Amino acid sequence: MGVSTIQLFSEALGKWTTYSVILPEAGEGPFPVLFQLHGLSDDHQAWIQRSNLVRHVAKLPLVVVLPDGGTSGYLNWKPSNRLHKHRYEDLIINDITSHLKRNFNVTGGKWAIGGLSMGGYGAMRLGLKYPDRFASIWAHSSAFHIGDYADPALIEPDSVATGNVFHLAEDVARLPEPPVISFDCGTEDELIEHNRALHAHMESLGLDHTYNEHPGAHTWDFWDDHVREALEQHRRVLNLTPLP
Amino acid sequence: MGVSTIQLFSEALGKWTTYSVILPEAGEGPFPVLFQLHGLSDDHQAWIQRSNLVRHVAKLPLVVVLPDGGTSGYLNWKPSNRLHKHRYEDLIINDITSHLKRNFNVTGGKWAIGGLSMGGYGAMRLGLKYPDRFASIWAHSSAFHIGDYADPALIEPDSVATGNVFHLAEDVARLPEPPVISFDCGTEDELIEHNRALHAHMESLGLDHTYNEHPGAHTWDFWDDHVREALEQHRRVLNLTPLP
Amino acid sequence: MGVSTIQLFSEALGKWTTYSVILPEAGEGPFPVLFQLHGLSDDHQAWIQRSNLVRHVAKLPLVVVLPDGGTSGYLNWKPSNRLHKHRYEDLIINDITSHLKRNFNVTGGKWAIGGLSMGGYGAMRLGLKYPDRFASIWAHSSAFHIGDYADPALIEPDSVATGNVFHLAEDVARLPEPPVISFDCGTEDELIEHNRALHAHMESLGLDHTYNEHPGAHTWDFWDDHVREALEQHRRVLNLTPLP
């Protein structure tokens, strides 16, 4: 699998931005997409530089897309002024998705989404908000409280209303075919209570999901290790046959 | 149009290599491909860094692909030893073409090819050798003699036999539907005699082509200027409607 | 001159960002720096992709640094929340400058700054605000009014106070050794009145500067052409001997 760097003009940000993509070196497309989201203060290269993701996906007929979410929580922020646009949910859901469909050999059906920390929140939120788009979600060591911290006065109304993954879970629990939902957290991770809370909430809703705790903290060693379980789920849900 | 950097494993080179690609920001695919080849000692970024190609193609529903040909003349060299592979014709015709068809939203029909100097030779040679692949050729300031200088003992037999664009022109002249062929050269360019010779040869063969001489030398100012005529031909031959 | 892509962690943005740099292929350092700033909605690659800057600087013993300013006006914005930091003036003046001094072979003395449109404003503003840092300023087709449009409630107090290049010019006019200041604008550019106003203001202050109007509009053809005059000024002011 090669790693490519893609430049696109994002209407959602009002400027050019860059995403990375890991493309299959074999197999026949169209391929489904996995959006893999980075954590706070990282960039679109973090998963490539700081984990062995490239090796872990080597046999999967999958296009892995790594957007750059800055420090946004993958939310649609209100513009700071008429120029300064920060609609990061739209970056992924509209702009990068359109760019992929225009330029790459990707499937029209459901895709997968994952991430760590801020990106775990982003993956869970976008996965639950768009269950028609995503069949498989896996969130690591997630900061599920980001939506609470974001000042509603600064967030676009549509993102405020859907910033809370606990509320989104209630909607998804009523769906006939919800996405396959998993999340995990290290037992030494400060964020573990929010993960336990979401787990309890989904239990109470009767929403099918997998929640795992493992020894470990908020570190790349944890993510490099457990992303392999996430990929195994995505492979299974998307029904991918490993490449030769 | 954004500029992307694509990494692929090339069987023809026995190693990973990189190509650049300019992808449309609008329009609906599939899009045809233009291979645009650099000159001796340049790399896949030369056309981007040293000309305004990115701006010139801004309105074309076209995927512009910029391979890295090193100093190879885009020929298939024999391996220096069992490890050291240098099949640059195969890099373009097999490996990058397969990678594009696997991963990008490109047409299955005929594409276009162009280049400058060593890349002009490469464009003319590959365009004439594969008339089923290329509908439009434009070679700037070409070193059409490269095939003569390449020691046949070092070149793969298939590339030796087809290294000479004069001979290839004879084959193409017999085709019912040859590609649209154009080339140009600066009047102060040391390579002009080879361009005049190919022009005379094609005239004698009755092979339709356009040959232009312009004031200028072997410089990027010449190529930045005249590549626009090449793009206009590719647009016309590939029947592209400019993007809004 | 090769084009390199540099990743750094910016305290000012609270995240990783990328800048481009054009490094000399000959000569002996340390080399002075030219910051060359892009316009609204462009990124750090705009000058490389859309002009012939790489060729124009080929003979200069100069490190050309191309930051990514997004849509910020190169101002220090207040954080949207405790995570979302947008101090773009600090990105250049603190973070990239420190990164250059830590990692590259650059001079400790005065450098140069230039840019177009939003980046022309940024170059003029930062050049006038930090006359101890910059000996040479050249702003093309500048949006000198950006500071007026930026809601003071959203801008850090230090940037509000210094957002107005007209006021900064008054301070600089009192300096014994102000930077060498130039700016230009196309006669068909909608921004021309602001350029004329700054010219008149500097005239009234008795502040030495060069202001040129040329036929042309707010286009890359204008900037690709007139950046050469800017480079000639930077060369002269920084006392650079062209490379062989």
Add this chain to the structure above:
Amino acid sequence: MGVSTIQLFSEALGKWTTYSVILPEAGEGPFPVLFQLHGLSDDHQAWIQRSNLVRHVAKLPLVVVLPDGGTSGYLNWKPSNRLHKHRYEDLIINDITSHLKRNFNVTGGKWAIGGLSMGGYGAMRLGLKYPDRFASIWAHSSAFHIGDYADPALIEPDSVATGNVFHLAEDVARLPEPPVISFDCGTEDELIEHNRALHAHMESLGLDHTYNEHPGAHTWDFWDDHVREALEQHRRVLNLTPLP
């Protein structure tokens, strides 16, 4: 530590090439350099994409340089013809070294060198050939026989004479201050006999070195793990104080 991509014109290759570099985000230079060489068929990004090297070096005041050696064994090959140059030893020892000294804030003293497989051979060979340049060598899973396989008729005379690390070890054994030399290999690696042979040879010469065998094969898991021991040696030999 950020990862940067550097483009330079290489006289040794007669063309532009690219190397990666991991630059410190803290500390005060000048910094020593570690050349870290990839294996056969990989490129300059392999260590970044396929291991956690970026994280492993995070606290080291060190410039890690990752050249692109293709399939060359880091030897100086004879040119295929007058255009096609492949002097990969010179790429590292002359061109990249000069580029680093011209453009980066690197020390003038001794540096370190490491690599895997073909790059282990390259690191050991260049480290032993240039003991005035390198104070610390660590070669993983090395193909020490590459020099034997390279047809002398195709290699430049100076590289033929010094292609054999066993012979170079004899010269180094006579030096008053040889580099600190280490190498390791997996017990399931097919290359282990060559590693054992070099170990025995160095023993017989009385040349100080460390040789370790570990469970494992010719895999990135092995290199991602044991490169940490290599980095610890380089840190110690180069006398680096970990960054805060």
